[in-house]
Amino acid sequence: MCDVVLPARNVANTIEDIIDVLHSHPSIGQVIVSIDMDTTDLTMKAAKTSDVLIATNAGGKGQCVMEGLRRVTSPWVLFMDSDIRGLTYDHIGLLIADAVAGNPDRMTIGVPDVPYNYPSTRLWAWAWVSGQRCLPMRIIRDLNLHGYLMETQINRAAKNAGIPLNFEWLQGLTSEYIMDERRLREMDRDAQWGRTHGLL
Numbered sequence: 001m002c003d004v005v006l007p008a009r010n011v012a013n014t015i016e017d018i019i020d021v022l023h024s025h026p027s028i029g030q031v032i033v034s035i036d037m038d039t040t041d042l043t044m045k046a047a048k049t050s051d052v053l054i055a056t057n058a059g060g061k062g063q064c065v066m067e068g069l070r071r072v073t074s075p076w077v078l079f080m081d082s083d084i085r086g087l088t089y090d091h092i093g094l095l096i097a098d099a100v101a102g103n104p105d106r107m108t109i110g111v112p113d114v115p116y117n118y119p120s121t122r123l124w125a126w127a128w129v130s131g132q133r134c135l136p137m138r139i140i141r142d143l144n145l146h147g148y149l150m151e152t153q154i155n156r157a158a159k160n161a162g163i164p165l166n167f168e169w170l171q172g173l174t175s176e177y178i179m180d181e182r183r184l185r186e187m188d189r190d191a192q193w194g195r196t197h198g199l200l
Contacts, residue, residue, distance in 0.1 A: 001031035002099045002134065003020060005068035007061045008082040009036040012046040014176060015082045019049050022080070025092045027100045029039045033082070034068040035058070043082075063149030069145075075099075081131035083176035084112060094168040107135040107158045108166040112173040127167055128155060139163060 004022055008015055015033065018041055022031050033050040037057040056067045065079065076099035080087075095110045097103075110132035118126060129151045140156055145151070158165065168199055 001074050002027060002078050002096045003030040003032060003072045003073065003074040004028060004064055004078045005081055006031070006033045006047075006050075006080050006082045007036070007064035007068065008033055008043050008047060009061075009064075010041045010043060011082040011176075012042040014085055015043060016046045016049065018080060018082060018084065018087050019047065020184070021087045021089065022092065023049070025089055025096075027096055028078070028092065029074050030071065032068040032071050034064040036064050060147040062145030062147050062153070065145050065150060069137075069140065075106045075137055076134060077137050077140070078134045079131055081175065084132075085174050085176065086172045088172070091132075091170045091173055094170065095132060098166070099134055099174050105136050105161075106164050106166055107133060107139070107154075108168055109133045110168050110170045110173070112175050115175050128152075132170065132173070134161070149182050 005014065006018065019031055019033070022028050028053040032052040032054070033047040034054040034056055035047065037055055038079050044055065052071050056064055057129065058064060058067055069077065075095070078096055091110065095108055098106050098108060110128060110131050111127045111130050112132065114126050130152060133154065135154070135158065139161055140154060141155060143157055
């Protein structure tokens with residue numbers, strides 16, 4: 001079994017379908033949703049079918065994930081963004097294949113289709129910042145994930161631990177990614193925090 005952690009903020013239109021697909025897979029354990037209290041829509045109501053539902057004012061994507069990680073009981077964990085559409089049973093199978101097979105430690109990063117509004121100058125980074133990833137809990141148990149750049153912290157931890165990476169193209173999976181002024185400000189804030197704490 002592989003537990004799932006979904007950080008969530010203002011995703012009432014997408015999260016219920018994601019939870020339903022996750023529950024359809026026999027190798028998925030708990031579906032843990034950690035909702036940022038900055039949420040202003042009906043995400044809490046839409047996520048009511050999750051196995052564990054957390055409301056936190058920890059303040060950021062990475063912080064929400066950390067709250068969820070405290071409830072994980074499986075040796076592997078699957079992270080999913082909660083603003084995606086088109087998640088399928090087969091996508092989940094690709095992401096958790098190593099966990100199910102009991103393979104040696106490896107991190108699998110699932111790459112969704114590139115959104116139309118993603119900056120073309122940063123296409124090289126799209127796969128590396130994907131929120132869809134499965135990895136052993138031992139890699140992240142002692143991290144202090146923070147903000148939108150938590151994926152970069154995970155990448156660095158995997159590299160330091162000598163964990164090989166596996167990339168899977170999740171065709172048909174689309175992201176509701178919007179690069180607006182608020183997200184840019186938050187990413188700048190998170191980058192500054194990461195540099196100050198030696199994580200970036």
